[in-house]
Amino acid sequence: MKKNITNIKIIVIFLVLVLIGGIISFNVFFTTISGVHLRSGINVLEKKAGSQEKVEVIQARRGTIRDRNGSAIAQNSDTYTIVAILDKNRQGNYAYVEDRQFTAEALAPILGMDVDQILNYLNLQDSGQYQTYLGDKGRNLTQEQKDAIDAIVYTPDPNKKTTGLPGIEFEKTVSRVYTPGRFASTLLGFASYDSQKQRLVGQVGIEAYLDDYLKGTDGKAVSQKDANGYSLPGTTRITEVAINGSDVYLTIDKDIQEALEDCLQKTIENNDAENAWAIVMEVETGKILAYGGYPTYDLNSREDPVYTDMPSMFTFEPGSVIKPFTYAIAMEEGVYRGSDTVETGRFCIGYNDDYTEIYRKEGPCSLEGNINDGYRPGWGTITFDEGLVRSSNTCIATLLTSYLKTDVFWEYLDRLGFFKQTGVEGLSMSEETGIKNNTYAIDRLNFGYGQGSSITALQLVQAYTAIFNDGYEVKPYYIDKIVDANNNVVYEGDTTYVHTDEEGNPQRIFSTETTQKVMELMKQVIQDPEKGTGYSYNIEGLDMIGKTGTGEIAVNGSYGKSLYTSNIMAAAPSDDPKIMVYYGFQSSHVGDFDKSFYQNLFTVAYEAAGIRSTETTNTETNYDNWQEYSMPALKNHTMDYVNQKISEMNVHPVYIGDGTTVTDQYPNANDSVTTNQNVFIKTNSVNISMPNMINWSYKDVMIYKQISGLNIICNGSGTVVSQSVTENTAVTSDTEIVIQLE
Structure with a gap:
C-alpha cells in the first residue's frame, strides 16, 4: 500500500515538473516569436539589438583642489540635462510625457523658456519620436533647478497625482567650479568635460599636471535592460567599484x-x-x-x-633688485670693504687693449660710453655701504672692475640658478630660462645692476632665499600634499635645498656674516627715510628689509x-x-x-x-592672556547657539545682517582663532549695518567685503583710520564705502 502511495507521489511530482517546464518553454518560445515577455508584458526585442545586459559607467568624483587651510578652490558641481520621453508605448507608470501643455507651462519659468518653445519639442511626440532634449536651456541645469522640477505636483489626472513631471528625466553631468574665478589662474589651470572620455579632464596647469591623481578610477554597473535599453528594476549589480580622485592641497593661502x-x-x-x-x-x-x-x-x-x-615664463631685465647679489658675492669672496669710497654720478668706461676688461678712466667720457647713476648728479663721494642703500650704479661698476672679478661674479650667478630652469614641479615643461648675455666685457658688467640679461621672477625668488635664509638656497614649491579617497597621504611636498653634499646635507652659498651684512643694508633701503631708495614702500609698524x-x-x-x-x-x-x-x-x-x-x-x-x-x-597688550582657539562650526545654527559659543572665546564678533540663522562664517570651522581676533558671522538677513572698521587690518576689510558682498574701496595700507560711511548706517550692495588705511 505504501509503495503505491509513493509511486503516486512520484508521478505527481513528475507531472508538476513537466507542467512547469512546459510553461517556461512556452514563455521562451512565445518571447522568442513575439518579442514580448509573457509575465511582465515588456517587449524585449523592440528597438533593441545585441546583448541583453546594459553596462553603465559609475563615474568617479574628481578630487578637490584646496588651499593650505583646506578651503576648496576647484571642485565638482553636478549639472543636469532634461530628457523628455515621448513614446506612449513605454512601459511603467508616468513613463512618458502625458500632458504636453501642463508640462510646458510648468517647465517654462524654471528654464527661462517660452511655453511655445517647449511645446515645439514635446510635439515631436506626434511624429513618433521616442525622446527629445529641450535645447540649450534644458542643459546644464543647477541642482536648484532640478529640485524645483522634481517638486512640481502633476495634477491633470486626479487619479495620477504625483510629485514630478511624467516623462521628464535627467541626465547627470559634472562641471568644474573655481572659487573664486580668478585665482592663480595660469598656475591652477582648468578641467573641462571630455565627451569621449566621459569625464572631467585637466587641460592646463595643475589640473592637467595632476590629472592622474585627481581623476580617480571609474566603476561599472551591469543590469538587465528592456526593449528601449532601460535597466530593469532589481537587476543592477556593481562589477567594478568607483574610486574617487585624490584631493590636492596646495601651499597657497x-x-x-x-x-x-x-x-x-x-x-x-x-x-x-x-x-x-x-x-x-x-x-x-x-x-x-x-x-x-x-x-x-x-x-x-x-x-x-x-x-x-x-612668474615662470615671462623674462625681463630686473634692474637694481640684483645689486644685493653683487654685494653678497664680493663679501663672500673677501674683497668687499664697505667703508671704501666711490665718486658717484658717472662712471666713464675705459677698455684694455684687447677689450676684455673694463676700467674707470678719468672724464670726460669718450664714445666708449659711461654708466650713470639713476640720480644723475650723484651724491658725491660715498661709501660702498651707502652705495647699496642709495642704489648706486657707479658703486656696482667699481666693485666689478676694481674689487671683484666678473668671471667669479658670473660663476656665483650660475650657482644661484639664474638663466636656468628652477625645476619647480609642474612648471619645468614650460619654464623659461631667460637670456644670459655675457659675451663681452660690458655685458658681464651690466648685469651687476640688472641690465643686459633677462631672468624670470621664479629664478629671482629662489635666489633670494640664499640671502634671507642664512646662505641656504631652497627651491620654491606649491604642492603641499595629495590625499587619496581613503584619506591616505600619497604625496607630500617638502623643503628642497638647491645645494647639498654627497650625504644630502644642505650647503651654503653665503656665510652668515655675509647674509647678515647684506640684510642690514637692505633694512636701510626700506627704513632709512633719507637715503633708502625703497622707503616709499615702508609700512609703519612692520620690520621690513628689501631692495627695489x-x-x-x-x-x-x-x-x-x-x-x-x-x-x-x-x-x-x-x-x-x-x-x-x-x-x-x-x-x-x-x-x-x-x-x-x-x-x-x-x-x-x-x-x-x-x-x-x-x-x-610695543603696546601694553598683556600677552600672558593670549590664547589660541579652534573656531566652532556656526553655519546653520541659531544666534543663541552662536552667542554661547562666541562667549567662550576672547574674540571680537562682527555680525553681518540681523537674521536668526548663520549662513557663513570666517574663520571656517576648526581653523585657528587667537585672542582679540575679528570673527565674521553672516546671517540670513539682507539688513546690514555698517560696522566700525577703525583699526581694522586690510585683511579684515577684505574678508568683510567678500562675505558681505558690499562695495568697499580701500585706499592706502596698514590699518583703517577712516570710513566714508558711519557706524550703524544701513548699507546695501549699491552703497559705495571708501576705507582709508595708513
Whole structure:
C-alpha cells in the first residue's frame, strides 16, 4: 500500500515538473516569436539589438583642489540635462510625457523658456519620436533647478497625482567650479568635460599636471535592460567599484592669494601697466603662499584664456633688485670693504687693449660710453655701504672692475640658478630660462645692476632665499600634499635645498656674516627715510628689509624711455626673515606710481605668517592672556547657539545682517582663532549695518567685503583710520564705502 502511495507521489511530482517546464518553454518560445515577455508584458526585442545586459559607467568624483587651510578652490558641481520621453508605448507608470501643455507651462519659468518653445519639442511626440532634449536651456541645469522640477505636483489626472513631471528625466553631468574665478589662474589651470572620455579632464596647469591623481578610477554597473535599453528594476549589480580622485592641497593661502589678485588688478588699472606679477613665499621652507600674474582670466567663464604664466615664463631685465647679489658675492669672496669710497654720478668706461676688461678712466667720457647713476648728479663721494642703500650704479661698476672679478661674479650667478630652469614641479615643461648675455666685457658688467640679461621672477625668488635664509638656497614649491579617497597621504611636498653634499646635507652659498651684512643694508633701503631708495614702500609698524629695482626695456636692440620694469623684493622681520614678497610690473611710470597695492599685499602676507608687528609688540597688550582657539562650526545654527559659543572665546564678533540663522562664517570651522581676533558671522538677513572698521587690518576689510558682498574701496595700507560711511548706517550692495588705511 505504501509503495503505491509513493509511486503516486512520484508521478505527481513528475507531472508538476513537466507542467512547469512546459510553461517556461512556452514563455521562451512565445518571447522568442513575439518579442514580448509573457509575465511582465515588456517587449524585449523592440528597438533593441545585441546583448541583453546594459553596462553603465559609475563615474568617479574628481578630487578637490584646496588651499593650505583646506578651503576648496576647484571642485565638482553636478549639472543636469532634461530628457523628455515621448513614446506612449513605454512601459511603467508616468513613463512618458502625458500632458504636453501642463508640462510646458510648468517647465517654462524654471528654464527661462517660452511655453511655445517647449511645446515645439514635446510635439515631436506626434511624429513618433521616442525622446527629445529641450535645447540649450534644458542643459546644464543647477541642482536648484532640478529640485524645483522634481517638486512640481502633476495634477491633470486626479487619479495620477504625483510629485514630478511624467516623462521628464535627467541626465547627470559634472562641471568644474573655481572659487573664486580668478585665482592663480595660469598656475591652477582648468578641467573641462571630455565627451569621449566621459569625464572631467585637466587641460592646463595643475589640473592637467595632476590629472592622474585627481581623476580617480571609474566603476561599472551591469543590469538587465528592456526593449528601449532601460535597466530593469532589481537587476543592477556593481562589477567594478568607483574610486574617487585624490584631493590636492596646495601651499597657497587663499587670503594672501586674493590680496595678490587685488594688488595686480589695481596695478594694471591704476598704474597703466601692461603686465604685472607677484610671488609670496615662506623663506625657510620654499612654500609658495601666493602666486600670479596679469593678464589673467576667469577660470569659470574662460573667456580669452591666458596661457603665459608670468612668474615662470615671462623674462625681463630686473634692474637694481640684483645689486644685493653683487654685494653678497664680493663679501663672500673677501674683497668687499664697505667703508671704501666711490665718486658717484658717472662712471666713464675705459677698455684694455684687447677689450676684455673694463676700467674707470678719468672724464670726460669718450664714445666708449659711461654708466650713470639713476640720480644723475650723484651724491658725491660715498661709501660702498651707502652705495647699496642709495642704489648706486657707479658703486656696482667699481666693485666689478676694481674689487671683484666678473668671471667669479658670473660663476656665483650660475650657482644661484639664474638663466636656468628652477625645476619647480609642474612648471619645468614650460619654464623659461631667460637670456644670459655675457659675451663681452660690458655685458658681464651690466648685469651687476640688472641690465643686459633677462631672468624670470621664479629664478629671482629662489635666489633670494640664499640671502634671507642664512646662505641656504631652497627651491620654491606649491604642492603641499595629495590625499587619496581613503584619506591616505600619497604625496607630500617638502623643503628642497638647491645645494647639498654627497650625504644630502644642505650647503651654503653665503656665510652668515655675509647674509647678515647684506640684510642690514637692505633694512636701510626700506627704513632709512633719507637715503633708502625703497622707503616709499615702508609700512609703519612692520620690520621690513628689501631692495627695489627699475629696469629699462630694450626695444629693437636699444633702450627706450617709454617703458620700464619696476619691481621690489622685500622680507620680514629684518633680523630673521620668515616671509618674502616679490612684486613687479611694466609701465611707462618711473617711481611715480601707487605703492599702496604692494603694501596691502605685504600686510596681509605678514599677518598670515603670524609675525607680530613692532607696533603691536610695543603696546601694553598683556600677552600672558593670549590664547589660541579652534573656531566652532556656526553655519546653520541659531544666534543663541552662536552667542554661547562666541562667549567662550576672547574674540571680537562682527555680525553681518540681523537674521536668526548663520549662513557663513570666517574663520571656517576648526581653523585657528587667537585672542582679540575679528570673527565674521553672516546671517540670513539682507539688513546690514555698517560696522566700525577703525583699526581694522586690510585683511579684515577684505574678508568683510567678500562675505558681505558690499562695495568697499580701500585706499592706502596698514590699518583703517577712516570710513566714508558711519557706524550703524544701513548699507546695501549699491552703497559705495571708501576705507582709508595708513
